[in-house]
Amino acid sequence: MADGLKLRLPATSANLGPGFDALGLAMDFALEIEARESDLFSITSTGRNVAQTGDVDDSLVLETYRSVLDGQGIDPVPLHLDLHNEIPLGMGCGSSAAALVAGVMLASHFGNLGWSKHKVLTEASLREGHPDNVAACVLGGLTVSLMTAEGEVDALSIHPPVDWPLLVVMPDSSLSTKKARAMLPESYSKADTIANVQRVAMLTAAFAQGRGDLLSRAMEDRMHQPYRAPVCPLLPFLLPLAGSRGVLGVALSGAGPSVLLILESGHQEAAKDAVGMILRESGINAEVIVTTIFAV
Numbered sequence: 001m002a003d004g005l006k007l008r009l010p011a012t013s014a015n016l017g018p019g020f021d022a023l024g025l026a027m028d029f030a031l032e033i034e035a036r037e038s039d040l041f042s043i044t045s046t047g048r049n050v051a052q053t054g055d056v057d058d059s060l061v062l063e064t065y066r067s068v069l070d071g072q073g074i075d076p077v078p079l080h081l082d083l084h085n086e087i088p089l090g091m092g093c094g095s096s097a098a099a100l101v102a103g104v105m106l107a108s109h110f111g112n113l114g115w116s117k118h119k120v121l122t123e124a125s126l127r128e129g130h131p132d133n134v135a136a137c138v139l140g141g142l143t144v145s146l147m148t149a150e151g152e153v154d155a156l157s158i159h160p161p162v163d164w165p166l167l168v169v170m171p172d173s174s175l176s177t178k179k180a181r182a183m184l185p186e187s188y189s190k191a192d193t194i195a196n197v198q199r200v201a202m203l204t205a206a207f208a209q210g211r212g213d214l215l216s217r218a219m220e221d222r223m224h225q226p227y228r229a230p231v232c233p234l235l236p237f238l239l240p241l242a243g244s245r246g247v248l249g250v251a252l253s254g255a256g257p258s259v260l261l262i263l264e265s266g267h268q269e270a271a272k273d274a275v276g277m278i279l280r281e282s283g284i285n286a287e288v289i290v291t292t293i294f295a296v
Helices: 060-071 095-108 117-128 133-141 177-182 190-209 211-220 225-231 233-239 270-280
Strands: 005-015 018-038 043-045 077-084 142-147 155-156 166-171 247-252 259-263 286-291
Touching: 005 177, 005 247, 005 286, 018 095, 018 166, 018 286, 043 211, 060 077, 060 117, 077 095, 095 117, 095 133, 095 270, 117 133, 117 142, 133 142, 142 166, 142 190, 155 259, 166 233, 166 270, 177 225, 177 270, 190 211, 211 247, 225 233, 225 259, 233 247, 233 259, 233 270, 247 286, 259 270, 270 286
Parallel strands: 043 077
Antiparallel strands: 005 018, 018 077, 018 142, 142 155, 166 259, 166 286, 247 259
């Protein structure tokens, strides 16, 4: 019988504006799991979205665990999971990436596969379809990732040399990634493509050097945010905060509908007050999470 396993998989925010399917940022709230072998599959769930995360028959964590081991020709041993979830589902905060990484790591441990971090990252990315959230979940910090046509994943993690607090602003209603992707065009103009390439390069360099003064412009996007704005009502109200009130940069969190704000250190209260005023004036109900960048 294998020893039990404890996991803490952070929430993640992908894209950060121009880094579509390439950039991800780990945030310090998480999916936490304690797993042990059992006679039957079972879950004790606390935290957010308990009905979904505690459903054994519809658990992405357990589905992934079983699927990985089936693919290796190994009979999955039943597990009991004590699960505490802080990541809201369907809000652009990487809930599916965390569940996929958890399932792959459980399979590696209880199936005695001995997979490396890179193998876990690659397997979970293939199941997600893109590596941005998965890379941030596995590596922490800001991650830059790519997936080859053959399904190989390369990823690097950058930790800014300064402390940038984060705000995640979540509206009442969720948005499926499938619906958000369906809103995007099949092709882009040369001007929009060049603009995004320039900004994602500057954004990556700004993180590496701790240049918060560059984030406002570097997080501008022409490839997905303009097309998703109609179903992400917070975005047009919060984008103008970039570069003021202690807010360094603003972007959709992943596919939305949540919005990520990167803040100057020490300006959390000023930024929260500014967001609160905008929410009141717009009549939009939303939850505000104050968090930080997660380092593995």
